[in-house]
Amino acid sequence: MIRKISIEKGVSVAELLDQFAETAFNARRLGEAGRIYTQMLKENAFIFFSLAGAMMPAGMGNVVRGFVENDFVDAIVTTGANVTHEIADALGYSHFKGDENADDVELSKRNVNRIYDVYIENEAFEGVESFVSKIFQELEGRYSSFEIVWSVGRNLPKTSFLRICYEKKIPVFCPTLHDSILGLHLYIHGKKLVYDPRKDVEEIVNLCFQDEKMGALIVGGGVPKNFVLQAMLLGKGFDYAIQITTDSPHWGGLSGATLDEAKSWCKLTQDARSVTVYCDATIALPILYAYLLDRSQQENF
Numbered sequence: 001m002i003r004k005i006s007i008e009k010g011v012s013v014a015e016l017l018d019q020f021a022e023t024a025f026n027a028r029r030l031g032e033a034g035r036i037y038t039q040m041l042k043e044n045a046f047i048f049f050s051l052a053g054a055m056m057p058a059g060m061g062n063v064v065r066g067f068v069e070n071d072f073v074d075a076i077v078t079t080g081a082n083v084t085h086e087i088a089d090a091l092g093y094s095h096f097k098g099d100e101n102a103d104d105v106e107l108s109k110r111n112v113n114r115i116y117d118v119y120i121e122n123e124a125f126e127g128v129e130s131f132v133s134k135i136f137q138e139l140e141g142r143y144s145s146f147e148i149v150w151s152v153g154r155n156l157p158k159t160s161f162l163r164i165c166y167e168k169k170i171p172v173f174c175p176t177l178h179d180s181i182l183g184l185h186l187y188i189h190g191k192k193l194v195y196d197p198r199k200d201v202e203e204i205v206n207l208c209f210q211d212e213k214m215g216a217l218i219v220g221g222g223v224p225k226n227f228v229l230q231a232m233l234l235g236k237g238f239d240y241a242i243q244i245t246t247d248s249p250h251w252g253g254l255s256g257a258t259l260d261e262a263k264s265w266c267k268l269t270q271d272a273r274s275v276t277v278y279c280d281a282t283i284a285l286p287i288l289y290a291y292l293l294d295r296s297q298q299e300n301f
Helices: 013-020 025-042 061-069 080-090 104-109 122-138 145-153 161-168 181-189 197-208 222-231 259-264 281-299
Strands: 046-051 075-078 112-115 118-121 141-143 193-195 214-219 238-245 268-278
Touching (some): 046 061, 075 222, 080 122, 080 145, 104 112, 118 122, 145 161, 238 259
16 A cells, blocks of 8 residues: 655654655655665675765765775775765865856856866866875885775865765775876886786675675666676676666666576576666665665664
């Protein structure tokens, strides 16, 4: 039976999402995502967090930090761009509310870069380069992307999830590290440093072979999503998976591919518990995090 949502003063996010789970469409899917994630945490599953899209410019940095601080994730896979923007934020540079209909030629004259309705000044990237250049110049030998990110994170303030990941030794894989401003700085300043993607593959595959339940939170698609799922081609398959995306499966692209499709590749187990939430991640991800905070405090997991 479909439940009629009832909202009263003081309703918690957990109470609201539990009501969502008894309704329809993507409200039900988001409610189901909360319940699946809660089960993953109760069973101490090892959880990969795949993060694509411009999440740091959109203000999701503290949400990601919360997932890390509260032990809601065990490994992160994201883009070099998200890492770059997280560094900029941690160094005190700001992303500003902008206008998607702005004159982009005029913005370029003002040394302002646009990400849809977000602005960031060139000064921020100059600051990032000044910061990472000293770190990269000191590194020598072959490094995985997560080792490079740890080297950066240990020098950032504790307000950054990259610093917390370094302290907790949570790997932050960046399989597209070279496809970012950070990758350009690596090329310019890391003369004695060799980025070795083989080490990334070796580590993530090893993580997939752990003798415990395995779960994945997939935000967006692209390379981060594939890097997480393809690692399970050599493993036993994910027992749980949650996907938040705005793409559709009928275009044939990976970002919209369903989790059921992943079962045909044995990336998910046949009886895996999974759900896809078709929603803007800037809406769904903070709500899911708030739900987990509520539930973790109530049920002490």
